[in-house]
Amino acid sequence: MSTMRLLVLGAVRQRGRAHGYQVRADLELWGAHEWSTAKPGSIYHALKQLARQGLLLAHETAPSTAGGPPRTEYELTGAGEREYLSLLREALRAHDQKTDVLTAGVGLIVDLPRQEAIALLTERVAALDGWREEVERYWSPHSGDLTEFGHIGEVMRLWTHTAESQAAWTRGLIERLEKGAYVFAGEGERQITLAPEPGEGPHR
Amino acid sequence: MSTMRLLVLGAVRQRGRAHGYQVRADLELWGAHEWSTAKPGSIYHALKQLARQGLLLAHETAPSTAGGPPRTEYELTGAGEREYLSLLREALRAHDQKTDVLTAGVGLIVDLPRQEAIALLTERVAALDGWREEVERYWSPHSGDLTEFGHIGEVMRLWTHTAESQAAWTRGLIERLEKGAYVFAGEGERQITLAPEPGEGPHR
DNA sequence: ATCTCGCTAGTCAAACTTGACTAGCGCCGC
């Protein structure tokens, strides 16, 4: 659920305080229901789970202003903030991620300081290059003749092609960031407030 | 579970008749535990599920020759064969697939006739091109100026880049197949036998 | 007035995945 965690934490964090339907609507706005598992069930589940683990603080609220069941509002705790940043860094750094994690990471990248984002993406490029080399080594230990693997060699071709392509895209993004594109954390325009730390024990 | 279904059906089909551990070992050999969710729990679950749905026929077998619990052997039914080919076609044709589905499709591609594989991959190229155009249209309806979306424009760049890259790889594969690479279904060397059709009712 | 449509806000069962666990047996070293 790591993509869900990242997305939900990121969505709640942007609002400061949000209820489930708001998160759901925001994610839909980002198109997340198309490129990730961000469907209602998953979102509400993630919210409850994160609250149980002390990463979100839940406030029961009066029945909504406009029909429907009573809603619960959430805000990030300090632990939630740390977890969010940790997930975000991992999403940008690691190469072995599914597309949805990377997409979420790119969408939330400006929550990091610019220099850190660049450093993480640089790590990503190195990881992709390393992985590609490993795949190539694994697949040509004998004669270097790809045909000996038959059509399975095509799987290797697919992977190395993908790795190269992703590395190229990442290098392009790094270049744009180095030229000063976009507004990152600490560059004005943004401010995040956190909920007070939770006390001991499980939350409900 | 569509990737699991494809992989498990493909693995059982290659053996003609196989028990869970064999499927598990084959998938591990293909490296599937690294690029898909092919872990023991999922595999055994998929086998039972497919048997319940009449796509696999289950035979209880005497306790194994070498320790361990008694094992169950499975073979494809006619419905299983149809489902397998249908999943395989879809894996190769659709662009909106996760990497694991595509990888599985490539690994099993030779179970289709060559001309059909080429046709499916051609559809894939068209689907990727169409999707890329759609993304580009969606993201530049106003001024055509990407900067107005801020860093979110990077998500679009990522996707169009990915689509182009996948299309290029697919075109390369088509070219190789047209030149006669690899041995496909109906080109000798392979023979698949099926289990007799199951009777009515749910199977166990 | 009333009917229905769509939005709000969420629940629920069923399916699927994960990671840890079990239990029998042969083999290898000592």
Add this chain to the structure above:
DNA sequence: GCGGCGCTAGTCAAGTTTGACTAGCGAGAT
């Protein structure tokens, strides 16, 4: 001649995802 290691073949609980469903209310149509 036996203690542990590793292989065989699988189970299980806990967590996650899916897709369908619920129920309240306002706004416009009849």
